[in-house]
Amino acid sequence: MPESNYRIDYDNLDVQELMRQVRAHAQQQDLLDPAPALDRAGAHARLQEYLGLDNDRPYELQRALALPDNWNLGPEDLQVSHPGPMGRLIRGIRTLLRPALKLLANADLPLYKQFKINVGLAAALSDLLEDNARLRKHLGQLSRRLERLESMAAAGDAADAEDR
Amino acid sequence: MRLGIVVQRYGVEITGGAEAHARLIAEHLAPRHSVTVLTTCARDYVSWRNDYRPGVHAVNGIPVYRFPVRRPRDPERFGRLQERVFHRQHTAREAQAWMEAQGPYAPRMLRWIRAYRRQFDYLICFSYRYWTTFHAMREVQGQGILVPTAEPDPAIEMPLFRSMFHDARAIMYNSPEEREMILEHAGSDQVPGVVVGVGIIEPPAPDAQRFRHQRGIDGPFLLYIGRIDANKGCAQLFDYYTRTHARLTAAGHKPPRLVLGGSAILEIPDHPDIVYLGRVSEQEKCDALAAATALVMPSFYESLSMVLLEAWALSRPVLANAHCAVLQGQVARSNGGLYYHNLGEFAESVRLLGEDERLGARLGANGASYYAHNYTWPVIEGKYEAMLEQLGAENGR
Numbered sequence: 073m074p075e076s077n078y079r080i081d082y083d084n085l086d087v088q089e090l091m092r093q094v095r096a097h098a099q100q101q102d103l104l105d106p107a108p109a110l111d112r113a114g115a116h117a118r119l120q121e122y123l124g125l126d127n128d129r130p131y132e133l134q135r136a137l138a139l140p141d142n143w144n145l146g147p148e149d150l151q152v153s154h155p156g157p158m159g160r161l162i163r164g165i166r167t168l169l170r171p172a173l174k175l176l177a178n179a180d181l182p183l184y185k186q187f188k189i190n191v192g193l194a195a196a197l198s199d200l201l202e203d204n205a206r207l208r209k210h211l212g213q214l215s216r217r218l219e220r221l222e223s224m225a226a227a228g229d230a231a232d233a234e235d236r
Numbered sequence: 237m238r239l240g241i242v243v244q245r246y247g248v249e250i251t252g253g254a255e256a257h258a259r260l261i262a263e264h265l266a267p268r269h270s271v272t273v274l275t276t277c278a279r280d281y282v283s284w285r286n287d288y289r290p291g292v293h294a295v296n297g298i299p300v301y302r303f304p305v306r307r308p309r310d311p312e313r314f315g316r317l318q319e320r321v322f323h324r325q326h327t328a329r330e331a332q333a334w335m336e337a338q339g340p341y342a343p344r345m346l347r348w349i350r351a352y353r354r355q356f357d358y359l360i361c362f363s364y365r366y367w368t369t370f371h372a373m374r375e376v377q378g379q380g381i382l383v384p385t386a387e388p389d390p391a392i393e394m395p396l397f398r399s400m401f402h403d404a405r406a407i408m409y410n411s412p413e414e415r416e417m418i419l420e421h422a423g424s425d426q427v428p429g430v431v432v433g434v435g436i437i438e439p440p441a442p443d444a445q446r447f448r449h450q451r452g453i454d455g456p457f458l459l460y461i462g463r464i465d466a467n468k469g470c471a472q473l474f475d476y477y478t479r480t481h482a483r484l485t486a487a488g489h490k491p492p493r494l495v496l497g498g499s500a501i502l503e504i505p506d507h508p509d510i511v512y513l514g515r516v517s518e519q520e521k522c523d524a525l526a527a528a529t530a531l532v533m534p535s536f537y538e539s540l541s542m543v544l545l546e547a548w549a550l551s552r553p554v555l556a557n558a559h560c561a562v563l564q565g566q567v568a569r570s571n572g573g574l575y576y577h578n579l580g581e582f583a584e585s586v587r588l589l590g591e592d593e594r595l596g597a598r599l600g601a602n603g604a605s606y607y608a609h610n611y612t613w614p615v616i617e618g619k620y621e622a623m624l625e626q627l628g629a630e631n632g633r
Contacts, residue, residue, distance in 0.1 A: 078588075082598050087571045091581070094588065098580035216319060222467055223311040225501040226282045 237624055238270045240359040242349075244340050244366045246275035246300055247288070253542060254385040257434045258362040259295075261383070264435070264617055266298055269624075272356075273300040274349065276340045276368065283308045284340035303345035313337055322390035331396040339367050346371050353379060358627070360408075364400060365391050373400045381623070383408045387537040388417055388561065398422050406623055408432050410540040413561040428626060432619040435611050436545050440519050442526035450520075453511060456492035456590045458555065459528035461521055461543050462535075464500040464512075469534030469557055474505050476534075476576075480583040481509060492529050492590040497521060525550045529596060530573065530589050538562050545611050548572055548603030553596050555585055572603025 078093055173179075243258035250256065262271050273295070279287035284305045293300050314337040320326050321334045349359070349372055359376050361369040364384040373380040382404040386392050401407065401422035407429040409415040415431055418424065448454055458477075464470050477494045484491040493509040497516040504512050516524065525531065531547035533556040538544075544566060547554050554573035556563035558581075567573045574589065576582040589596050609615070 080592075080595060082594055085571045085595075085598055085602060087574065087599075088568055091574060094574065094581055094584045098584040212323070216315065218466060219315050219318070220311070222465070222501075223282050223315070225465070227280065 237357040237628075238355060239265060239272070240349075240356040241271060241273045241275075242359055242361040242369055242372045243273070243275050244284075244363060244368050245278050245281065246273050246302075247279070247295060250279065252281060253539065254363045256542065257383070257385065257540075260434055260437070261360070261616075261620070262298055263296055264613055265620060268621070271298055273298055274345060274359075274368075274372075275300060275302055276342045276345065277302045277304050278340050282311060301345075301348070303342045303348065305340045305342050306344075307339075307341055309337065309339045321394065328396070331394055335367060335370055335396065338365065341367055346375060349375050358405065358624070364397060370397075370400065373404065377403045378405055380404055381406045381408065381627075383410075384414065384418060385410060385539045386414050386418060387539050389537065392417060392421050398424075401427065406430075406627060408620070408623065410434070411562045411565060413565045414539060417561075428623065430619050430623055432616055433540050433545075433611055434542070435613040435616045436542055436549060437518075439522045439525075439546060439549055442522040442550055444523060444527035447520065447523035447527045451495075451511070451513065451524075453493065453495065453527070455490075456529040457495045457511075457527075458492050458530055458532045458586065458589075459495050459497070459524055460532050460534070461497045461516070461524070463498050464496055464502050464504065466502050467537075469536050470502050472557075473532065473534035474502075474510075476579050476582045477510070477586075478505055478507055479579060480586050481507070483583055484587055489587055489591070491586060494532070495524065495528070497524060521546075522550065525552050528552055530555045530599075533557060533560075533563055535563070536560050541566070545607055548600070548607040549611075551597075551600040551604040553589065553599035553603060555582075555589065570603050570606030571599065572606055573599050 078097070080090065241258055241262045243255060245252065245255045246259060247255075248259070250259070258273075262273055265271050276284065277286040277288040277290050278284040285308050286304050288302050290302050290304045293302065314334075317330070317334045317337050321331050345368060353359070353376050356376075356379065358379050358381050359372060360381045360383060361372050362383045362385060363369055364373075364382060364386060369382070373382060380403070382400070384401075384407065391397070398421075401418060401424040404424070404427050407415075407418070407424070407427055409418070409429055409431045410433050412431055415429060460470070460473065462468055473494075481491045491509065493511055494507075495511045495513060496504065497513040497520070499515055500512065504510060513520075513524070525547055528547075531543065531552055531554045533541060533544060533554055535541070535557060536559050538560050539562065541563060544554055544556070544563070548570065554567060556567050556573060556575045558564040558575040558577045564575045567575050574585040576585055
C-alpha cells in the first residue's frame with residue numbers, strides 16, 4: 073500500500089489529479105533525476121565565476137565582441153561623467169556632496185555589483201549560445217546516424233519475420 | 237457500397253500498425269459491402285522489395301489486387317532527401333522528389349485506379365505519407381476517404397500534403413490529437429471527419445498463471461510489448477528503469493521487474509530484474525498482459541497504439557510516455573493508467589503501481605470501460621457506416 077498521504081478516490085479516479093500528486097511526491101522524495109542537480113550546481117559555480125569581482129573575463133568578452141567605443145565600460149565609468157567643462161563641474165559637485173550622501177546611503181557598491189552582474193550575464197549568454205550551436209550540430213549527426221541504423225535493423229527484422 | 241482499400245502493404249503476416257489497421261477495417265466492412273484491396277507486392281517496408289506475386293489473390297476471403305513496385309527504395313538516397321525536406325528550406329520539386337523516393341512506387345496501380353475508379357463508390361486510403369495513398373487520393377478526388385495514421389513528425393508540416401487533406405471526401409482520424417494536428421497544419425476544417433480509430437483482434441482467453449509458471453516470473457512486473465528499438469522509446473525506458481530500480485531499492489522498496497516481449501534491435505541491459513522473452517505468440521502476449529502490473533508504453537510517436545487497447549481490453553492499466561500527445565490524451569480520457577514526463581514521475585508511478593494493487597485494478601477497469609465504449613468493433617463499424625451514409629446522403633444517393 074502507498075503512503076497514506078496520497079489522496080486517492082478509487083471509485084472516481086482522476087488521473088490528471090493523481091499525476092499532480094505523483095509529481096509532488098517525486099519532488100519530496102528526491103526521486104528526481106540527480107543529473108539536473110549536478111547540472112544546476114555546475115551552472116551556479118560558473119555563474120559565480122562570471123560574477124567574480126576580480127576576474128577579467130567579462131572585459132575580454134567586450135573586446136571579443138568588438139563593441140563600439142561608447143559601449144565599452146570599466147569600473148571607473150561609474151565615476152566618470154560628461155567630458156569637458158560640464159564633467160568637471162559635476163565631478164566637483166559630487167566631491168563636495170559625497171560625504172553627505174554617504175551619510176544617507178552608499179550607492180557605489182550596489183551600482184558596481186549590478187554592473188558586474190550585467191556583464192557577467194552577457195558572458196554566460198555567449199557561452200550558452202556557443203554550447204547550443206555545438207549541441208544542435210551533434211544532434212543532427214546523431215539523428216542521421218539513427219536513421220541509417222534503423223533502416224539496417226528493420227531490414228534484418230523483416231528477414232527474421234520471413235524465417236518464422 | 238463498393239469500397240476499395242488502398243494501402244502500401246497487405247497481408248496477415250504484415251505486422252505494421254497501419255497495415256494491420258487497414259486489414260482489420262477491410263475484414264470488418266466486407267460482410268456488408270463489396271470490398272476490394274489495392275496494394276503492392278511489397279512485404280519489407282524499408283526497401284519495398286517485391287515479395288508477393290502480382291495479380292489477384294484472396295486474403296481471408298477478400299480479393300486483393302497486388303501491383304509490383306517498379307523500383308525498390310534506396311535508403312541512403314531517401315535519407316538524404318528526407319534530411320533536406322524535414323530540416324531545411326526546400327522547393328516543391330524537392331518535396332516531390334522525396335515522395336517519389338519514399339515509395340512504394342507502383343505506377344501500374346495508379347493506371348489501374350485511373351481506368352477502374354468508376355467501379356467503386358469510395359476508395360479508403362491509408363497512411364497519408366506513402367506514394368500509393370498520395371497518388372491514389374489525387375487520382376480519385378471526390379471519392380477518396382482518407383485514414384491518415386499521422387504522427388507528429390516533420391512530414392505532416394509539408395505543404396505537399398495540404399491539398400490531399402483539403403480534397404478528401406472524408407477523414408477518419410485515429411485520435412482527437414491526430415485530428416487537431418492535421419487541422420492545425422492542413423486547415424481542412426470543411427472536410428467531414430470523425431475520430432474512430434480501430435478495434436483489435438479478439439484476444440484469446442488469457443491465463444496469467446500459465447505465463448508465470450512457464451516463464452518462472454512471480455511478483456509484480458511492468459510489461460513492454462513491441463519492437464525493442466530506440467525509436468520506440470526503449471533507450472529511455474531502459475535508462476529510466478535501471479535508475480528507478482536503484483533508487484527504489486536504496487529507499488527500501490521492492491521495484492517491479494521489467495519484462496520485454498518482441499524483436500530486439502537495441503541492446504538490452506544486463507540487469508537481474510529485466511527479463512527478455514524474445515518474440516511471443518498472441519496467446520503468450522495475452523497471458524503476459526493478464527499477469528502484468530501494467531503495460532509500459534515508452535514511445536514518443538504513436539498514432540493510436542493497438543497494444544494499449546489490447547491492455548485495456550484485458551483490464552490492465554498502462555504507464556505511458558507523456559511526451560506522446562496521443563498516449564497522454566488516451567490515458568487522461570480513459571483514466572486507465574498513469575503517464576510520465578521525466579524520471580521522477582516515472583519512478584514514483586512505478587512505485588505506486590507496484591505497491592497499490594487496488595489502484596492498478598481500478599485503472600485497469602477504467603481502461604476496459606473506455607475500450608468498450610470506443611473501440612469495440614460494433615462501435616468502429618458503426619462510425620464507418622454512419623460516415624458512408626452521410627456521404628451517400630450528401631451525394632443524393
